[in-house]
Amino acid sequence: MTTKVTVPGIKNLQTTAEISNSIRGYYGNLKLAKEKKIPVIWSFGLIPREIYHAVDAPVLFLEHLPLMMGAKQLSGKYMEIAEEDGFSRDVCAFHRCFAGCAIAEEKDPYLDSFFVTPDLIIASNLPCISESKSFLYSADLYNCPYYFVDGPINTWGKNIPDHAIKYYSSQLQGALDFMEEHGFKVDMDRLKESVKLSLKMIGLWNEIDDLRKTVPTPMSAVDGLTAAYPLIQLAGTQTGVTLYERLRDELKEKVKNKEGVIENEQLRLLWVGVPPFFNMGLINYVEKYGAVVAKSMIEYLAGGAYDPSLVDPEKPLEGLAYKSLVDIINPTAENMLEFIAKSVKEFQIDGIIGAVKRSCGLLPGYFRMIKDSVFEYANVPTTIFDLDGLDIREYDDATTKGNLDSFVESLLASKRR
Amino acid sequence: MKTLNKIMDIYDNPMQIIDKFKAADKKIVGYRCLYVPEEIIHAAGMVPYPTFGVTQPIMTADSYFQPCVCEFVRNLFDLAKENKFDFLDELVLCNTCDAIRHLYSIWNRYIESVPCYIINNPQKMHDEAGYLFYRQELENFKIEMEKLSGNKITDNALQQSIELYDETRRLLKQLNELRKRDIPPITGAESLKIAIASMLMPKKEANELLRQLIDEVHDREIEDDNCPRILITGSIIDDPTIIELVQDMGGNVVVDDLCSSTKYYWYQTKKNSDPMDAIVRFHLERDVCACMHPSENRYDYLTELASEFDVDGIIYFNIKYCHPFVYEATIYRKKLEQTVPTLILETDHSLSGLGQLKTRVQAFIEML
Numbered sequence: 001m002t003t004k005v006t007v008p009g010i011k012n013l014q015t016t017a018e019i020s021n022s023i024r025g026y027y028g029n030l031k032l033a034k035e036k037k038i039p040v041i042w043s044f045g046l047i048p049r050e051i052y053h054a055v056d057a058p059v060l061f062l063e064h065l066p067l068m069m070g071a072k073q074l075s076g077k078y079m080e081i082a083e084e085d086g087f088s089r090d091v092c093a094f095h096r097c098f099a100g101c102a103i104a105e106e107k108d109p110y111l112d113s114f115f116v117t118p119d120l121i122i123a124s125n126l127p128c129i130s131e132s133k134s135f136l137y138s139a140d141l142y143n144c145p146y147y148f149v150d151g152p153i154n155t156w157g158k159n160i161p162d163h164a165i166k167y168y169s170s171q172l173q174g175a176l177d178f179m180e181e182h183g184f185k186v187d188m189d190r191l192k193e194s195v196k197l198s199l200k201m202i203g204l205w206n207e208i209d210d211l212r213k214t215v216p217t218p219m220s221a222v223d224g225l226t227a228a229y230p231l232i233q234l235a236g237t238q239t240g241v242t243l244y245e246r247l248r249d250e251l252k253e254k255v256k257n258k259e260g261v262i263e264n265e266q267l268r269l270l271w272v273g274v275p276p277f278f279n280m281g282l283i284n285y286v287e288k289y290g291a292v293v294a295k296s297m298i299e300y301l302a303g304g305a306y307d308p309s310l311v312d313p314e315k316p317l318e319g320l321a322y323k324s325l326v327d328i329i330n331p332t333a334e335n336m337l338e339f340i341a342k343s344v345k346e347f348q349i350d351g352i353i354g355a356v357k358r359s360c361g362l363l364p365g366y367f368r369m370i371k372d373s374v375f376e377y378a379n380v381p382t383t384i385f386d387l388d389g390l391d392i393r394e395y396d397d398a399t400t401k402g403n404l405d406s407f408v409e410s411l412l413a414s415k416r417r
Numbered sequence: 418m419k420t421l422n423k424i425m426d427i428y429d430n431p432m433q434i435i436d437k438f439k440a441a442d443k444k445i446v447g448y449r450c451l452y453v454p455e456e457i458i459h460a461a462g463m464v465p466y467p468t469f470g471v472t473q474p475i476m477t478a479d480s481y482f483q484p485c486v487c488e489f490v491r492n493l494f495d496l497a498k499e500n501k502f503d504f505l506d507e508l509v510l511c512n513t514c515d516a517i518r519h520l521y522s523i524w525n526r527y528i529e530s531v532p533c534y535i536i537n538n539p540q541k542m543h544d545e546a547g548y549l550f551y552r553q554e555l556e557n558f559k560i561e562m563e564k565l566s567g568n569k570i571t572d573n574a575l576q577q578s579i580e581l582y583d584e585t586r587r588l589l590k591q592l593n594e595l596r597k598r599d600i601p602p603i604t605g606a607e608s609l610k611i612a613i614a615s616m617l618m619p620k621k622e623a624n625e626l627l628r629q630l631i632d633e634v635h636d637r638e639i640e641d642d643n644c645p646r647i648l649i650t651g652s653i654i655d656d657p658t659i660i661e662l663v664q665d666m667g668g669n670v671v672v673d674d675l676c677s678s679t680k681y682y683w684y685q686t687k688k689n690s691d692p693m694d695a696i697v698r699f700h701l702e703r704d705v706c707a708c709m710h711p712s713e714n715r716y717d718y719l720t721e722l723a724s725e726f727d728v729d730g731i732i733y734f735n736i737k738y739c740h741p742f743v744y745e746a747t748i749y750r751k752k753l754e755q756t757v758p759t760l761i762l763e764t765d766h767s768l769s770g771l772g773q774l775k776t777r778v779q780a781f782i783e784m785l
Contacts, residue, residue: 086747088763090485090738125540129515129708132540133744136712140748148710150541152550153512155521167539167550331515332535333522356483361740364483365519369526 005397006073009222009280012261015247016226022239023068023229027114033058039119039183042138046126046327047149048320050198050236051172054191055184060116061233062135063301066097066390070277072110076393093359093390095134102138118144120182122175126151127329128362147178154330158307160322168321188316194236195313195320202308204244205231211251212294213347216260218251221271221296222283228299266290267411268348272297272340272370272382273355273363274389276400285401289408295347297340301329305339331362333369340370341377349380351411353404355387358394383407418637420629421607428614435504438464438619444506444566447531449493450653451676451705452511452538454696456578457559459620461566467616468493468502469655469677474767481523487516487738488766489653494520497528507565509558511536513708514741534561541710542701552697559693575692581620586682588627589615593679595634596671597726602637605649605670606657612678613655641669645729645785648722648757650674651746652736658768659734666779672726674719680705707741716749723757730785731759732778736766758785 011017034040041052044062052059069075075093078100083089085103087096101111121139123146125132132148139146149171152164176186208227212219219227227247234240254260269286271293276282283293305328311319328336344352352374354367371382385403388394427434438445444463448455455465470492475484477498478491496502508531510521524533537554539547559570589612595602603611611630615623647668649660655677660670673679684703689695704714723731731753733746746761753759760781764770 086750086761088735088743088747090763091740091743091747125708125710129740129744132708132710133712133741133748136744137748140752148541150539150544150547150710152537152539153518153535155535155537161553163550163553164537167546170546171541331518331522333519356485358483358485360485361515361738364485365515365523367483368481369522372526 006279006392006395007281008071010284011223011226013219013223013227013247013250015243015250016223018246019226019229019243022234022243026233030058030060030114030116034116040116041120041122041179042118042135043122044124044131044135046151046324046330047122047124047175048172048235048324049233050191050194050316050320051176053194053236054188055176055179055186057179057184058116060118062098062131063094064229064233065101065115066094067277068114069097069101069111070390070392071280073278073392074108074110075278075390077108078104078111079391079393090359092128092130092134092361093357093388095130096359097390099134099137102141118142120144120179121146122149122178123147124149124151126324127327127331128360130361145178145182147175149175151324151330153332154325154335155332157334158326160325164325165318165321168325169317172317172320191316192313195311195316197238197241198236199308199311199313201231201235201240201244202306204241204248207248208244208251211248211255214255215268215348216258216262216265217268217292217294217347218254218259218261220261220283221275221293221299222280224296224299225275225280231299232301261292262287262290264290265292266415267350267408268292268294270295270297270340270344270347270349270352271355272352272367273387274298274357274360275355276387276389276395278390278392279395279397282400282404286404286408289412291408291411293353294349295343300339301327305335329362333366336366337369337373341374344374344378344380349378350415351380351407352382353407354382354384355389356384357388357390358386359388359391381411418633420626420633421611424611424614424626424630425607427618428610431614431617434617434619435466439504445504446562446565447502447505447508448510449508450511450513450517451680452513452700453509453536454555454558454700456575456582456692456696457555457562457570458509459578459582460570460574461562462568463506463562463566464619466505468508469613470766471496472656472658472767474769481527482516482519485738486519487514487736489655489736489739490516490520492766494523494528497524497531500530503530505531507531508533509536510534512538512540513706514739516738534558538700540708542704542714544701547701548694548697551701552693555693555697572692575696579686579692579695581624583685584624585615585620585627586685588624588631589682592627592631592634593672593682595631600639600641601669601671602634602639604639604664605647605660605673606664608670609654609657609660609673609675609678612681616677616681642667644669645782646671646727648672648674648719648726648728648731649734650719650731651734651742651762652739653677654734656768658771659774662771662775663732663778663782666775666782668730668778668782668785671728672722674722676706707745712745712748715745716752719749719753720756728757730781731757732781733759733761735761735763737763
């Protein structure tokens, strides 16, 4: 039986509240741009945000809007609208929700406060087929120009070969040309500057991560999911740099004072898969056992796990191509598995929570490999269960909590032995 | 129908082909999907072998993939776990969908008997930068095949392989042209089996049989009750049951748009003095898979196919979680319905919900 026992997540940091304000500001600017008749772009995937900041384009990103709708428990309603229009319930909940928001003739005031129609669409197939296909529907719906950025999958691991860099750079150049064709001015100096800022941000993010590795951890995945927003959406902006400097300083202070998310931290967990945006309190649920979700894999989607020394701001497109193609979320699995195993060790993780979003074409295929590789590498167990982080209609509170209870209890028992 | 029966026998018992290859000490390279160039494998002196599934419930694959991953791919993995692909010397995949990408990673981790390679084809057609990228990927693949076979792949050998495979495609298409008639001389199910058997067979043998078959069925008459003419498209169909079901319900499947059939043979390689370039362009200039862009080409292709074969209705057969075609059907349905009634079916590869499908197909055919 589906219940609706949902609670918001508890955030502990001042800076994440500031990041939330910045999100509101971002969408306010989008609305403003639309009013000023500046073309608005819809985009998504691993397309590096830096190219949009370089042309000062107002962009609505597909990943983020459904997440906000989920947090307000509105995502199910808009998914239903998409389903009534022919979308299969088996395709990605994010894309269904976004499509429903686009299709809905009458929108909730909350959605209306930040939703803007597209003048251009820039799509990609990184990292999955949903990214590659779903915007075609919107392009038809709004009859607007569409550009497709083709990203090769990563079959090379950490060493992306020249021909792949060259190809993806050409795709990014194509996106810039497309934007220029539709009224934006491409400024390569600004792009270089944006890449420099992006590198600064990743340096700060790595410092933040190092602080989070401290026991007790000063920041949980609830704050982490908000904190990842600049990494993804504000990459290459001064705002992003400033927010991360503040976050780093706040965490430094907490570490200095040995102030953890919870008192008497006994277990540290890693969340893999989409977290329950409609019920972020579930991430805090395990805290009653002295367990903290110290990290969430989703924080690294779209650009958190690359070697910044390999990005040359003087060759911005090549650098961004490397950053995108090496991303852990870009299939195939090699980088993802290595990265998670390494994180488990560095964050001193005791167990992994694997939440399977049934409608996702990408992540479910990773779970067994993650489970086995982390167990082999670090002897750390994983629990895997169904949980669509966006579709509250499929949420079963009792079963989900039962899964968490038994996993955490068994971890505690084995720790006591 | 001596030749037709012979081809049906090959479809029903494909192991006879494999046994012959093994007896001749030939290396066999399995592949899936259509962006793997068979000609490169063949030019290395090996046998390209398209891997198909078996209509059966999933056994162990669910614990590796999760049940929400395409059932066709899980079925292939099940077969591998049951050692049914142990006759392969290597499996080659390509970049078509999320499930195939997972199959590559999961196969290499959990199937020890057969190594797996993936070709990183672009998903954008008609793009010069994409041609260069794919060319490099195919050069790497060529080296891989040379290593596996121990043979150097010469341009001459590659050119000959292209000609041989083009001839198979040409003959299959010629046979398919006969289905444009008011009363096609071969059924939809037969056509699928002929295409699959031809894909499995050595091409010289396939070409010989196809030539005989074209003569053999030329004047064949099949009973026809003026059935509605149907185009079937969507995910892979490797079992004719679904086509037979349409026939049983009174539809006549006169053409399909399936990777186990027409998509394999619809296009010919364009003449080119550089055989690798010819292969690159062959793959990136044909509108066969829903994973590719631009997508409008697929819509144009489908509507032209429907018009050429004078189709009364289109049926999308989508395997659950086959995201490329599930999206495509959603996007095209309204547009297609403006000219041709279109039915979208979503079911398992194992066809577990056949009864329900039957009802929906029957209602659709009656409506036509």
